[in-house]
Amino acid sequence: MPDDGKPDGRLIDTRPSVRPLDERRLAVLRAIVQDYVGTEEPVGSKALVERHNLGVSPATVRNDMSALEEEGYIHQPHTSAGRIPTDKGYRLFVDRLAEVKPMTAPERRAIRHFLEGAVDLDDVVARTVRLLAQLTRQVAVVQYPSLTRSTVRHIELVALTPTKLMLVLITNTGRVEQRMVDCPGAVGEGLLAELRARLNGMAGGCRLPEVPVILEDLPAVFEVSDRAAVSAVLATLFETLAEQNEERIMLAGTANLTRFGHDFPLTIRPVLEALEEQVVLLRLLGETADSEMTVRIGHEIAYEGLNSTSVVSVGYGSGDQSVAKLGVIGPTRMDYPGTMGAVRAVARYVGQILAES
Amino acid sequence: MPDDGKPDGRLIDTRPSVRPLDERRLAVLRAIVQDYVGTEEPVGSKALVERHNLGVSPATVRNDMSALEEEGYIHQPHTSAGRIPTDKGYRLFVDRLAEVKPMTAPERRAIRHFLEGAVDLDDVVARTVRLLAQLTRQVAVVQYPSLTRSTVRHIELVALTPTKLMLVLITNTGRVEQRMVDCPGAVGEGLLAELRARLNGMAGGCRLPEVPVILEDLPAVFEVSDRAAVSAVLATLFETLAEQNEERIMLAGTANLTRFGHDFPLTIRPVLEALEEQVVLLRLLGETADSEMTVRIGHEIAYEGLNSTSVVSVGYGSGDQSVAKLGVIGPTRMDYPGTMGAVRAVARYVGQILAES
DNA sequence: TTCTGGCACTCTGCCCAGTTGAGTGCCAGA
DNA sequence: TCTGGCACTCAACTGGGCAGAGTGCCAGAA
Numbered sequence: 001m002p003d004d005g006k007p008d009g010r011l012i013d014t015r016p017s018v019r020p021l022d023e024r025r026l027a028v029l030r031a032i033v034q035d036y037v038g039t040e041e042p043v044g045s046k047a048l049v050e051r052h053n054l055g056v057s058p059a060t061v062r063n064d065m066s067a068l069e070e071e072g073y074i075h076q077p078h079t080s081a082g083r084i085p086t087d088k089g090y091r092l093f094v095d096r097l098a099e100v101k102p103m104t105a106p107e108r109r110a111i112r113h114f115l116e117g118a119v120d121l122d123d124v125v126a127r128t129v130r131l132l133a134q135l136t137r138q139v140a141v142v143q144y145p146s147l148t149r150s151t152v153r154h155i156e157l158v159a160l161t162p163t164k165l166m167l168v169l170i171t172n173t174g175r176v177e178q179r180m181v182d183c184p185g186a187v188g189e190g191l192l193a194e195l196r197a198r199l200n201g202m203a204g205g206c207r208l209p210e211v212p213v214i215l216e217d218l219p220a221v222f223e224v225s226d227r228a229a230v231s232a233v234l235a236t237l238f239e240t241l242a243e244q245n246e247e248r249i250m251l252a253g254t255a256n257l258t259r260f261g262h263d264f265p266l267t268i269r270p271v272l273e274a275l276e277e278q279v280v281l282l283r284l285l286g287e288t289a290d291s292e293m294t295v296r297i298g299h300e301i302a303y304e305g306l307n308s309t310s311v312v313s314v315g316y317g318s319g320d321q322s323v324a325k326l327g328v329i330g331p332t333r334m335d336y337p338g339t340m341g342a343v344r345a346v347a348r349y350v351g352q353i354l355a356e357s
Numbered sequence: 358m359p360d361d362g363k364p365d366g367r368l369i370d371t372r373p374s375v376r377p378l379d380e381r382r383l384a385v386l387r388a389i390v391q392d393y394v395g396t397e398e399p400v401g402s403k404a405l406v407e408r409h410n411l412g413v414s415p416a417t418v419r420n421d422m423s424a425l426e427e428e429g430y431i432h433q434p435h436t437s438a439g440r441i442p443t444d445k446g447y448r449l450f451v452d453r454l455a456e457v458k459p460m461t462a463p464e465r466r467a468i469r470h471f472l473e474g475a476v477d478l479d480d481v482v483a484r485t486v487r488l489l490a491q492l493t494r495q496v497a498v499v500q501y502p503s504l505t506r507s508t509v510r511h512i513e514l515v516a517l518t519p520t521k522l523m524l525v526l527i528t529n530t531g532r533v534e535q536r537m538v539d540c541p542g543a544v545g546e547g548l549l550a551e552l553r554a555r556l557n558g559m560a561g562g563c564r565l566p567e568v569p570v571i572l573e574d575l576p577a578v579f580e581v582s583d584r585a586a587v588s589a590v591l592a593t594l595f596e597t598l599a600e601q602n603e604e605r606i607m608l609a610g611t612a613n614l615t616r617f618g619h620d621f622p623l624t625i626r627p628v629l630e631a632l633e634e635q636v637v638l639l640r641l642l643g644e645t646a647d648s649e650m651t652v653r654i655g656h657e658i659a660y661e662g663l664n665s666t667s668v669v670s671v672g673y674g675s676g677d678q679s680v681a682k683l684g685v686i687g688p689t690r691m692d693y694p695g696t697m698g699a700v701r702a703v704a705r706y707v708g709q710i711l712a713e714s
Numbered sequence: 715t716t717c718t719g720g721c722a723c724t725c726t727g728c729c730c731a732g733t734t735g736a737g738t739g740c741c742a743g744a
Numbered sequence: 745t746c747t748g749g750c751a752c753t754c755a756a757c758t759g760g761g762c763a764g765a766g767t768g769c770c771a772g773a774a
Contacts (some may be wrong), residue, residue: 413747414746414748415747
């Protein structure tokens, strides 16, 4: 059989549906995605050869389209209409056809400058999310640096009344959590000072999840009469640490949803609903790979209301390690290279800003 | 002239445009508002007499409508269509024709129960705003108890490094603000303790805006060598107090915007944009009267993007005095009595919850 | 084998005219 | 002052016809 001559014959191809897509077909798919993203209208063979110089005639492109449709990469709303990429088509585009489009130097300067103006953690997050929304013209989501990854900078105890303490936990990312503690008996200033010193001595600099383990035996160090109070404080502290679900998220750019498509109310409603559910957003970001950028397209997203959207997300961190995630939510029909470029750039700069402060 | 017999003749009427509207006309206006709010469609004379038993014929109602239109209370999208209330019409409806619809007993119980489950201030606000959005099926806004009205419960200073302090301000409403302070020189533990004691002694229990006045001369009490550090701390404290624009707001129910009307994208876009501007929302709530419920309708709202909406807002507080505002934003075509009832009820219960905690 | 030009076909979208029906304004009479 | 009747207006719907974009297929060229 003449097949033998081909280096990538069927038998050794591990990507079964890819083989029939030779270079030109991929180029056609890329062109379709690009055009559709631009015009928001099904794209036909003639328009395609006019805008991109593919070097072949519309008829040829039609054949390729036919094949692409066969494979499920594009789809036709009705006979005698142009083609629209499917989720699978976008996936292929993102994986093999698109380059992340880097920000230009002036853009990068602007990002950096804007973020540097922040005065505290809240402001950093607020600025980041606004910036991201503006750059991508989509909905941006930024998660506050998470408790699990960060370390204890300081633990403070304040006596409000003899039996009522306030516990303040400060992390290296600048986050502050405070709780009230009701102690079973009066707590003297001496005990308070000792407890404060020991807490900071033992737990200072530690990762938050490790703190309970480290402090486990602390009550034993104190006088029997004081142990109840110490335990109460510890219990509250551990509770604070454990409440990881208290992770906060900030959102911006919801007005951009209005640029979603023509069939508004139906599409936009579930998205708005999803955006109000912190849980959904957290899960969305939680599924992001730690190191590299994650793109989820349409039905790849577990949450049903977001099935007509795509999510581009990435971790960001103050050092080499990521402490939280951020991302963008937009229509599946979005400018992936541009969006990915913006997301990556913003994540990098927030990381730098956090590391500096 | 025969006019003399009428007790409310022109000369003593201080509401010029109201006189010609006798009882029945007002009833017609009320009926129009009610129907339009329900159906979202222009309401005609025939439908009106069918649904409400006005005791007169459609022709009569038509005359009344004509008069109402003359006065600017209703308006016709085009000849041979029904009538729609104008902003002025809604205004009259709210002022003179509508009763605030009280919540039913089970509803009140549910509200109370739901709010009682809150664990801290954040949670109270979060629950309140969700509840309000759900009850009214509109966009709800709740302002965090404001700094200006609240008092100092405690001020804490924590040395992070010899020259870097952390200042924590705790208010009686449970709100906590923290700032970093860079001191010009090292701050000893003794100085820190004295400063802490004096700050709390002098400012504890005071209203926040009064604090700067009270502490103005504090540096003079300390050794000359320490004054720079004290001043630095005070500067940061005053800054924190002054940042009233840092007032926070929580939002819920934006998905309800999709029920806004048919002409979506145009209406909803500016609203979403407005909702992302904390400043706009704060001003909106800021214009709320302290004690009573405020209703602003359509063009009565200063911000242009919200000209097709109405805002129902009211202050709430932990005691007799209001410490913050909350409210609802919806289409001018909204159920005013019901919305006002819900807003009032929720405000009352949040107040109670805050007072208890 | 692959590409190309040509051709017939299929749809949607748009325009146009005609019809329907809700709703009005006005008027004369109770 | 209210009512019934009547003519009028205008948006919304309907159906037919037309234009245009796009396809699929086929026979012939490279």
